[in-house]
Every structure is written in C-alpha cells, then in structure tokens.
Amino acid sequence: MPENSDKKKLTIRRVIATVTMVLALAGSLVFMELFLCIPDSQALDQNRVLMLHKEPANTIDVLLIGSSATYSGFSSAYAYEKFGFTSWPYAIGGGTCTMWKPALQDTLRTQRPKLVVVDVFGGGYERDMIATRSSQLYLIMNSMPLSADKVRLAKEINRNVDNVSVASMVFPFIKCHSRVPINMLRLKERLEVERFGPSPLKGVETRTRTRNLAPVDAVSFTEESTPLDEETERVVREFMEYCKSEDLSVLFVKYPTVLTQQDPDELLVNLKANRICEIAEEYGYPSLNMQKSFHEIGLKEREDYYNHGHTNVRGQKKVTEFLGSYIQNTMHVGPTELDDSVRAEWDESIDYYNALAELTEELIRQGKSESIGESPALASDLKRIIDGEDVKTIADKYN
Amino acid sequence: MALTSLPFALFAIITGVVYFVYPKKEHRWVILLIASCFFYLYNSFRYAVFILVTILSVYFASVKMDDISAETRKTVKEKKSEWTREEKKAFKEASGRKRRRIMALALILNFGILFLLKYFNFFSGSIASILGASPESAPQIRLLLPLGISFYTFIATGYLIDVYRETVTPERNIFRFALFVSFFPQIIQGPISQYNKLHDQLIEPHSFEWTNFKQGIMNITWGLFKKLVTADCAWKAIKAYYANGGINGSEGFSGYGGTMVLFITLLYALQLYTDFSGGIDISRGICRVIGIDLEVNFRQPYFSRSISEYWRRWHISLGAWMKNYVFYPIAMSELSNRVSKAIAASSFGKTAAGKHLSKVFMTAVASFIVFLFVGIWHGANSKYIAFGVWNGLIIMLSAMLGPVYAGSRNALHINEDAAWWKLFQMLRTFIIVLVGYVFDIADNFTNAMQMMFLTVTDQNPGVFLEQLPTLGMRKVEYLAIMCSSMLLLYISIRLEQTKIDTPAELLEKRCGLIQWICLFGLIMIILLIGAYGPAYDPAEFVYMQF
Numbered sequence: 011m012p013e014n015s016d017k018k019k020l021t022i023r024r025v026i027a028t029v030t031m032v033l034a035l036a037g038s039l040v041f042m043e044l045f046l047c048i049p050d051s052q053a054l055d056q057n058r059v060l061m062l063h064k065e066p067a068n069t070i071d072v073l074l075i076g077s078s079a080t081y082s083g084f085s086s087a088y089a090y091e092k093f094g095f096t097s098w099p100y101a102i103g104g105g106t107c108t109m110w111k112p113a114l115q116d117t118l119r120t121q122r123p124k125l126v127v128v129d130v131f132g133g134g135y136e137r138d139m140i141a142t143r144s145s146q147l148y149l150i151m152n153s154m155p156l157s158a159d160k161v162r163l164a165k166e167i168n169r170n171v172d173n174v175s176v177a178s179m180v181f182p183f184i185k186c187h188s189r190v191p192i193n194m195l196r197l198k199e200r201l202e203v204e205r206f207g208p209s210p211l212k213g214v215e216t217r218t219r220t221r222n223l224a225p226v227d228a229v230s231f232t233e234e235s236t237p238l239d240e241e242t243e244r245v246v247r248e249f250m251e252y253c254k255s256e257d258l259s260v261l262f263v264k265y266p267t268v269l270t271q272q273d274p275d276e277l278l279v280n281l282k283a284n285r286i287c288e289i290a291e292e293y294g295y296p297s298l299n300m301q302k303s304f305h306e307i308g309l310k311e312r313e314d315y316y317n318h319g320h321t322n323v324r325g326q327k328k329v330t331e332f333l334g335s336y337i338q339n340t341m342h343v344g345p346t347e348l349d350d351s352v353r354a355e356w357d358e359s360i361d362y363y364n365a366l367a368e369l370t371e372e373l374i375r376q377g378k379s380e381s382i383g384e385s386p387a388l389a390s391d392l393k394r395i396i397d398g399e400d401v402k403t404i405a406d407k408y409n
Numbered sequence: 410m411a412l413t414s415l416p417f418a419l420f421a422i423i424t425g426v427v428y429f430v431y432p433k434k435e436h437r438w439v440i441l442l443i444a445s446c447f448f449y450l451y452n453s454f455r456y457a458v459f460i461l462v463t464i465l466s467v468y469f470a471s472v473k474m475d476d477i478s479a480e481t482r483k484t485v486k487e488k489k490s491e492w493t494r495e496e497k498k499a500f501k502e503a504s505g506r507k508r509r510r511i512m513a514l515a516l517i518l519n520f521g522i523l524f525l526l527k528y529f530n531f532f533s534g535s536i537a538s539i540l541g542a543s544p545e546s547a548p549q550i551r552l553l554l555p556l557g558i559s560f561y562t563f564i565a566t567g568y569l570i571d572v573y574r575e576t577v578t579p580e581r582n583i584f585r586f587a588l589f590v591s592f593f594p595q596i597i598q599g600p601i602s603q604y605n606k607l608h609d610q611l612i613e614p615h616s617f618e619w620t621n622f623k624q625g626i627m628n629i630t631w632g633l634f635k636k637l638v639t640a641d642c643a644w645k646a647i648k649a650y651y652a653n654g655g656i657n658g659s660e661g662f663s664g665y666g667g668t669m670v671l672f673i674t675l676l677y678a679l680q681l682y683t684d685f686s687g688g689i690d691i692s693r694g695i696c697r698v699i700g701i702d703l704e705v706n707f708r709q710p711y712f713s714r715s716i717s718e719y720w721r722r723w724h725i726s727l728g729a730w731m732k733n734y735v736f737y738p739i740a741m742s743e744l745s746n747r748v749s750k751a752i753a754a755s756s757f758g759k760t761a762a763g764k765h766l767s768k769v770f771m772t773a774v775a776s777f778i779v780f781l782f783v784g785i786w787h788g789a790n791s792k793y794i795a796f797g798v799w800n801g802l803i804i805m806l807s808a809m810l811g812p813v814y815a816g817s818r819n820a821l822h823i824n825e826d827a828a829w830w831k832l833f834q835m836l837r838t839f840i841i842v843l844v845g846y847v848f849d850i851a852d853n854f855t856n857a858m859q860m861m862f863l864t865v866t867d868q869n870p871g872v873f874l875e876q877l878p879t880l881g882m883r884k885v886e887y888l889a890i891m892c893s894s895m896l897l898l899y900i901s902i903r904l905e906q907t908k909i910d911t912p913a914e915l916l917e918k919r920c921g922l923i924q925w926i927c928l929f930g931l932i933m934i935i936l937l938i939g940a941y942g943p944a945y946d947p948a949e950f951v952y953m954q955f
Contacts, residue, residue: 024619031925035932042937144943175943177415184942191885191937 039183043152045200046193047186052149053196054215054383055102057203059153061384062098063120064207070121071346072097072337075113076129077105078215079265081383082320086212087363088327089334090356094345095124099213102146107133107242108170110249112150112163118256119154125343126253126260127333130286130297131279133238133246144174144185152182170245199387206386208355210362215383216323217316218373218408221268231269231302235284246286250293261341262290262297265329266304268311268318276318298336300329307332316379323370365395372405380408410452412597412691413636413941420448421695424593428699434614441588441611441699448593449556456555459526463519464587467565470515471572471579474508478575512573516566523562526554531790557596559786563730565590568604570734577604585612594692598685600706600726607703615700620917623924625698627913630931632690633939639893640684641940643676646880647850653879655852656860662879667867669876670860674843677850679894682710685724690911697913705910709901714834716803716841717776720783727786731779739778745771765812773808777801787849792857796848803841889938 048056058081062070072095074080080101089097098121100113110128117123147167154160164179178184193200238246253260264283269276280301287297300307307328309315314325321329337343348356366382369392373380382388391404410417424444431437450457481504485497492500530549537547568589571577580586589608595601650665650673658664665673686707696703706725713719720728739745752758753767777798784797807814823830844861851857900912909915916924 027921027925031929034929038933039936178943183936187937187939187942188885 042187042190043181043183045197045204046190047152047182048149048189048193050193050196052103052145053199054381054385055146056149056152057209057384058213058215059100059102059116059150060203061207061209061211061213062100062117063153064209065098065121066208066349066352067120068122069096069346069348069352070098070117070123071095071343072125072127073114073117073121073123074099074101074127074129075105075110076101076127076265077131078103078320079131079267080105080129081213081215082217082316082322083265083326083329084333085214085323085326085330085363087210087214087356087359088330089337090212091360091363092331093334093338095334095337095343096346096348096356097212101129101213101215102149105129105132105146106135107245107249108167109146109150110245111252112147112167114249114252114256114258115159115163116150116154119159124259125337125341126258127337128249128260128262130262130264130283133242133282133286135279144171147171147174147179148182148185151179156180170241199385202386206389209384209389210355210359211366211384211389211392212356212359212363213384214363214366215381216326216366216370217320217379217381218322218370219316219379220322220324220374221312221315221317231299231304232280233284233302234281235288236278236281238282238285238289243289246289250290250295253295254293259341260290260295261337262287262295263333264297264299264301266300266307266309266321268315269301270318273318296340298333300332303332322374323367327367361396362389362392365392365401368395368401369404372401373408376405378405378408410448412688413633420444425695425698428615429617434616437614438585438588438612441592442584445588445591445593445596449591449596453556456553459522459555459558460561460591462522463561463565464583464590466515466518467569467590468580468583468586470511471569472581473511474572475579477504477508477511480504508573512569515569519562519566523558525550526552526558527788528785535791557598560599560601561590561596563601563727564595567601567730567734571604580608588612594695595703597692598688599724600689600692600704601730602704602726603729607701610701618700621700622698624911624913624917625694625696627916627924627928628690628694628697628911630694630928630935631912632687632692632694633935634893634931635683635687635690635897637935637939637941638889639897640680640687642882642886642890642893642938643680643683645886645940646676646882647673647680649880649882655856656863657856665876666869666872667863667865668869668873670847670864671868672873674846674850674860674864676890677846678711678839678843679890681846681849682707683893683897693911694913708910709905711839711842712835712901712905713838714831715807716800716838717807719838719842720780720800720804727783731783735782736772736775736779739775740772745775761812766809769808769811773805776808777805780804791854792848792851795854795857796845799845799848885938 072089074084074086074097076099078101081099084097084099086097086099089095098117100117102109102113105113110132114126151160151164151167154163161176161180164176167179168174168176175184183190237243250260264280264287267276267280269280283299283301287299290297309321309325309328314321314328316322366388370382391407395401395404410420424440427444428437428440431440449460481501485492485500488497488500530547533547533549534545537543568577572579580589585608588611589602589604592602592607592611650669653659653662654664656664656666656670689703689706693703693705704726708722708725710719710723713722748771749767752763752770755763757763758767778801780797780801781794782797783800784793784795787793787796818825847860847864848854848857851860900915903915904910904912907915916927919927
C-alpha cells in the first residue's frame with residue numbers, strides 16, 4: 011500500500027510538472043505573440059491599429075483605409091473639429107491593396123462606420139510588391155484575437171500574398187519570432203501602449219519637415235488610366251464585392267502627391283489609381299481624385315509636403331479640410347450623436363492636434379526631422395504643451 | 410513532412426498517443442506499421458512502388474533461403490546413415506549455391522533499382538563525356554529519388570545477407586518485416602539499423618514509461634536545437650556563398666578569397682554535423698518515447714584522433730554496414746589470402762616492410778574500396794567519389810605506413826598519452842576531415858582543388874571582413890551560431906568524459922527542477938532564434954538527399 015501511495019504521488023508530481031511546463035510555454039508564447047512581435051519601425055502603425063480597438067464600440071463614423079498617404083494626409087481630430095464627424099485612419103506604411111479587406115474586417119469587429127474611405131494608392135504598387143509585402147498584414151493579424159474569423163481571414167490572405175502561411179498569419183510569432191529578443195528592449199513602451207487609450211491622438215502621424223527642395227518639373231493631372239495586373243485587379247474587385255456584400259458605403263480617393271517628370275513610378279501609380287476609380291464606378295462606388303484638385307486644395311509643393319508623396323501637418327490640414335468637406339457635403343456624413351464621455355474625448359483630441367501642430371512647427375523651425383505619431387510618449391509631450399509648458403522645451407527633447 | 414515541421418510533430422504525437430492507448434499490447438506494432446505506411450505514402454506516394462519491391466523481394470528471398478536451409482538440414486538428417494560424407498558435402502554445397510543465387514538475384518534487383526534511380530544519369534553522362542558527346546545527349550532517367558532509398562535499401566540488403574549467413578532467423582510475417590524496413594523515424598536519414606538490434610524492439614509491446622518519455626522529449630528538443638538554431642543559421646551563410654558564385658564570383662562580385670573559403674568550410678563542418686546528428690537525435694527521441702532504442706549514429710566525431718576513428722564515430726551505422734558487408738567479405742576473401750601469401754613469399758616479403766605489408770595490404774585495399782563506396786553512396790557526382798577516394802587513401806596509407814609513424818614517434822620521444830599530442834592528433838584529423846568537406850562544398854573536383862589552393866595561398870583577414878556582409882547574416886545570427894557552438898562543445902566534452910550517448914542521459918543525473926529549467930530554456934531558445942517560419946527558406950536535412 012505505501013508503495014502504491016508513493017507511486018501515485020510521483021505520478022501526480024509528474025503530471026503537475028508537465029502541465030506547469032506546458033502552461034509556462036503557452037503563457038510565454040502568448041505574451042511574446044501579443045507584445046514582442048512587431049518590428050520597431052512599425053510601432054506607430056501597430057499603435058494606430060491597436061488604438062482603433064480602444065475606441066468605444068460603434069463610435070467611428072468614417073473609416074479611412076490605406077497607406078502612409080492616408081495617415082499623413084488626413085487628421086481625424088482636425089476633421090472632427092471642422093465637420094463634427096468622427097473618423098480613424100486605418101493606415102499602414104506601404105499598405106498595398108491586399109490589406110484593404112483584412113483592415114476592414116478587423117475594424118468591423120468593433121465598429122460599424124457610415125462611410126469607408128479607401129486610398130487607391132495601395133492598388134498602384136507593382137505586382138511583385140503587392141504579392142510579397144506582407145508585414146502590414148502581419149501587423150493587422152497581430153491585433154486580432156484568435157477566432158474562427160481570424161483563421162478564415164488568414165486563409166484568404168494566403169491566397170493573395172506569396173510566402174505567407176496560414177499558421178504564421180494566425181500566430182504572427184511564427185514569422186516574427188526572431189524580432190522578439192530585440193523587441194524585449196522596448197517591452198516597457200509596448201506595455202504602456204496596452205495601458206494607454208482611448209487615444210486623444212486619433213491615429214495621427216506626420217514627419218516634422220518641409221520638402222523645401224528646388225522646384226521640380228511638375229506634371230499636371232491626367233485622367234488617362236493603365237490596366238492593373240490580373241492579380242491586383244482580382245484583389246481590388248474582391249474587396250469591392252465584399253463591401254457590396256456588407257452593404258457598406260465606400261469612397262475611393264487618391265491623395266494628392268507632387269508629380270514630377272523625375273518620378274515615372276509615381277506617374278504610373280496615378281494612372282493605375284485612375285483605373286481603380288473606373289472599376290469602383292462599375293460597382294457603383296464614387297471616387298475622388300484629389301490629384302485633380304491639387305491647386306484647388308491650395309497645396310504648395312515645397313511647404314506642405316515632407317516628401318513628394320506625403321503632406322506634413324500644414325498640408326494635412328488642407329487635405330483634411332478638402333476631403334472632410336467632400337465627405338460632409340457629397341457623401342452626407344454629418345456630425346454624429348456621441349455620449350458625453352466620448353464627446354469629451356473627441357473634444358480633447360482637438361487640443362492635442364493643435365499642440366501637435368505647434369510642436370511640429372517648432373521642430374521644423376529647429377530643423378529636426380522626426381516621425382511622430384500615435385504613441386503614449388507623444389501624447390504625454392502634447393499634454394505638457396496643453397498644460398502650458400513651453401513648446402521649445404519639449405522640442406529640445408527631440409534629436 | 411519534414412522532421413522539423415508542425416505536421417510531422419502532430420503526426421508523431423498522434424502516433425505515440427494511439428500506440429499507448431491501443432488496448433491490445435501485442436498488436437501495438439501494427440500502429441507503427443500503419444504510421445510508417447502513412448508517412449511514406451504521404452511523402453513519396455508516386456515512388457512507393459520501389460520500397461514495396463524491396464520489401465517483397467527481400468522478404469521472399471530470405472524466406473526462400475531459410476526454407477532451403479531447413480530443407481537441407483532435414484534431408485541431411487534423414488539421409489545421415491545413407492549418405493557418405495562427400496555426398497552430404499555435395500548436397501550442402503548445392504543448397505548453398507541455390508541460396509547464393511537467390512541472394513544474388515535479390516541484391517542485384519535492389520542495388521539495380523538504387524543504381525538506376527540514383528547513379529544511372531551520372532554514369533550515363535560521364536560515359537557520354539568520355540566518348541566526346543555532351544552529357545545532356547546521354548540517355549537519362551527522369552525520376553526523383555524515392556524517399557530514403559539509400560537507407561532502406563541498405564537496411565533490407567543487410568538483413569538479406571544476415572539471413573544468408575544464417576546469423577539471424579528470418580521474419581516470416583511480411584507485415585512485421587515491412588515495418589522493419591519502413592519504420593518512419595529512420596526512413597528519412599537513418600540510422601541504418603541492423604535487424605538483430607531493431608526488429609524485436611519493434612514487435613514487442615511497450616508501455617508508457619516516464620523516463621523514456623522525458624529522455625525522448627529531451628532528445629527531440631536537443632535535435633531541434635542543433636538543426637534549427639545551429640545548422641540552419643550556418644546554412645544561410647553557406648547558401649549565400651553559393652548564390653554569390655563561390656570563389657569564381659557572379660555578376661558584380663569578384664569571388665571569395667581563401668579566408669572566406671576556410672570560414673565556409675568550418676561552417677559547413679558545423680552545419681553538416683548539427684544537421685545530420687540533429688535529425689538523428691529527433692528520430693532517436695521519438696523512438697525513445699515509445700520505448701525503442703535506435704542505434705547511436707554519432708559519438709563526438711570531431712574529437713577523433715585518426716580518420717579511422719572518425720569513421721567509427723560519424724554515421725556509425727553506415728560504417729558498421731560497410732564493415733560487415735563490404736570490408737570483411739573483401740579482407741577475408743580467398744583472393745586477399747592469396748595476395749597476402751604472395752607478398753609474404755616474395756623477396757620483398759622477407760624484409761620488415763614486406764612482412765608488414767603482407768599483413769595489412771589487403772585490409773588497406775579493402776578499406777579503400779569501402780570508402781570509395783561510402784563516397785558513391787553519398788551521391789552521383791565526381792566530388793563525392795573524390796571525397797571517398799580522399800578518405801580511403803588516408804586510411805590506406807595510415808595502415809600501410811603504420812610502422813613508419815610509430816618509428817617517427819619513438820624517435821621524437823613523443824608520449825602518446827600527453828594531452829598536447831592528443832590535441833594535435835585531433836586537430837590533424839579535423840583538418841583531414843575538412844579537406845574531405847571541401848569536395849562536398851565544391852561544385853566539382855576542379856573547383857575543390859581551386860578552393861584548397863586558395864585556402865593555402867590566399868589568407869587575407871582584411872578581405873574576409875570586407876566580404877563578410879555578402880553572406881547576408883545578421884549579427885544576432887552570428888551570435889546564435891557562436892553561442893550554440895560553445896554549448897555544443899561543452900556538451901560534447903561532457904559526453905566524451907562521461908561516455909554517455911545523449912545530453913538527456915547526462916541531465917538525468919541532475920535534479921528534476923534543473924532538468925525542467927534546461928528543457929524550458931532550450932525550447933525558448935529554439936522558439937526565439939530558430940530558423941523556422943516563412944521568413945526562412947527551410948533547409949532540408951542534408952542526409953535526406955542521400
């Protein structure tokens with residue numbers, strides 16, 4: 011009997027040890043999956059996606075999907091100040107058309123926007139880039155909790171993008187594990203993001219620079235178009251069909267960039283953007299090519315851009331006013347009814363955006379070119395400006 | 410379904426669970442057979458017919474040989490009083506000839522298949538080149554290699570020869586025999602198991618045992634560490650070396666210098682060892698979990714003090730196969746005996762050198778032939794033949810010049826037990842092994858010679874440092890290789906000192922908590938810096954291609 015009892019105890023100890031080991035491994039994996047997989051260079055993009063899900067459910071009127079042209083060209087806080095509707099830029103640097111549908115599906119988990127604005131630039135990339143650029147997709151998938159929807163989405167992405175396995179989409183750790191040791195260095199910052207939100211920055215991002223280069227041979231807008239490659243067109247049409255099936259109101263836009271003879275790729279992207287607008291019309295979706303309205307918007311090539319494709323805060327305000335007005339007047343998205351607490355947050359975001367503009371101007375004046383955007387650190391700096399601290403003191407912190 | 414893939418992990422787990430929960434213990438081997446069949450068909454469905462031919466031909470040949478032996482014994486016993494001794498001898502010889510014919514037929518069939526699939530294109534192309542035609546114009550067999558063909562052919566033919574020699578009793582149940590030949594953990598890259606060491610273990614029922622489970626998991630983890638952290642990181646650099654055109658360079662790149670060749674050769678030595686032994690560790694670990702002890706295939710080969718010792722520590726099961734079925738038949742043959750006697754009888758044979766040579770010449774020749782076969786076994790390419798010739802020559806010369814070495818050592822008053830001398834021998838052997846590896850790395854024989862020439866004449870660390878970024882490795886990957894190499898070295902030294910076969914057994918002596926911490930740490934290292942996932946181009950196990 012004592013032998014049996016010892017044996018039983020031993021078995022229990024072994025089971026406990028095994029279960030502890032499995033739990034420790036699983037816990038470590040989940041932790042790394044959630045907090046340590048995204049590359050440092052994409053931290054602002056990741057924060058923007060995470061903060062969207064921290065917004066109270068069904069409070070976003072307009073969702074803007076796209077690439078860097080979206081987050082640099084549109085300010086949600088400024089649009090709220092001017093037009094009263096709420097919005098969010100679900101924008102990721104280099105975002106190709108393959109991210110449109112996953113981004114929309116990710117958003118629909120918590121929000122039901124009245125209008126979806128899609129930046130057509132993402133369909134203008136070269137086919138090779140569209141098929142292989144997967145980092146933004148991992149970023150989106152990383153923000154989604156494990157669910158049947160996530161697996162289904164991973165399978166869809168697997169069809170559209172080369173070298174992306176379903177397993178690695180469902181568990182981005184499989185793809186991004188080698189970044190974990192380096193990302194441990196910024197774990198504190200990442201945990202702060204987790205505690206932060208809803209964010210008063212509303213997904214903003216910009217660079218504190220003016221283009222300020224020698225005048226270039228500007229090219230005027232053309233309505234000509236060029237065919238998309240077969241795969242890109244399939245992805246674009248699949249997205250539009252999905253929007254139809256979800257009965258969503260969608261507007262396709264092309265953000266204004268500085269077109270020059272020196273940049274034939276950019277010209278090609280514009281021709282492709284025109285083609286996407288043509289396809290959108292087939293599905294009954296309106297489009298707005300802001301390239302056509304470059305001068306009407308009042309953009310100045312040297313002052314309002316930080317590089318040829320992206321507006322700085324000065325340009326951002328102009329584009330937001332133009333696009334916001336279109337959304338309000340043509341797409342009929344008006345001021346929304348918000349709870350007091352939500353309204354207070356959005357009202358606060360106006361102060362933050364004004365502080366951001368102030369900081370940006372100071373950094374431009376000091377010649378410090380910084381990428382600043384959605385992060386607890388920036389929010390903290392802007393709060394100090396709002397609270398009356400001298401903007402120069404804050405700007406001195408930046409390199 | 411690679412050994413390091415998720416589907417294989419699931420497959421192995423399901424097999425293990427079903428094996429242990431299957432209530433009829435005496436039939437548990439059937440689970441292993443079903444799993445092995447599934448594994449083979451899943452990975453090599455189109456070529457499964459070849460392994461089937463091997464199983465059927467060797468099974469029926471061995472059964473037939475055994476029947477003849479039994480019949481012979483019975484007849485001789487019955488005719489004991491009627492037959493004279495000569496009649497009995499003649500009858501036995503006639504039976505022996507029948508058995509030999511059956512064995513020869515089965516061997517020709519199986520090695521014929523291996524030759525056709527693996528070597529025909531090479532020899533056909535070589536003959537065309539010799540005749541002045543282009544190798545491409547020569548007849549070609551356009552088939553891929555069936556999974557594990559070199560391994561299962563050697564396993565099956567070794568068994569056949571053992572049956573012929575009557576050292577094993579043949580398996581009469583064809584399904585059990587099929588399991589022995591196709592057992593899934595060893596089909597990919599060995600070891601080349603011997604029937605008398607594996608068969609009974611496969612058939613006898615095993616129950617779940619905690620120690621086996623723990624050691625098995627530890628073996629698997631250690632194997633994954635070797636493969637994913639060390640081998641595949643090193644492979645990335647080697648692959649870049651190839652992609653950049655090696656010493657000849659490519660468009661926009663002038664080619665690598667001698668220091669880089671040396672560095673790549675060292676990385677290759679590390680990669681080959683960790684890749685192959687890592688795979689074997691995984692296979693042995695899986696077997697260990699279900700209570701089966703697969704043969705040890707590596708015993709710290711780079712600690713060898715001679716090239717013969719190296720081959721007793723590296724791919725041990727191939728060495729044992731070659732020794733049993735190639736070396737002994739040649740060294741013990743009538744012809745060898747006659748040659749030795751002829752040397753001894755000649756005037757040269759009366760001298761000290763002649764006496765020595767009469768004893769060792771044929772064993773040296775047999776060794777050379779063995780290594781020629783070892784080279785050919787590795788692949789149909791002149792570089793592998795050169796690799797075999799190189800190893801064979803070294804071993805042959807070592808045997809023939811043994812007294813000269815002994816004399817030199819005595820003259821220099823070298824103490825054979827001195828640590829420095831042992832270290833020198835290890836280093837010397839390692840350099841000889843590296844030369845053999847250059848044949849592996851090179852595109853062909855000429856390229857190998859150029860690489861070796863560069864290694865000797867073009868040592869330039871400055872150029873090496875300039876060329877290092879072209880290998881496309883990140884600092885963290887170099888760090889991973891360095892740290893894992895240090896860990897490997899430490900574990901190897903401990904295994905060598907304790908004469909233990911696996912780190913799992915080494916760890917068994919420590920307390921439970923330390924065992925768990927080590928296992929957890931190893932798994933985390935693999936998860937964090939292992940070369941897996943879509944960001945990596947997965948490297949197949951090197952020995953899978955053989």
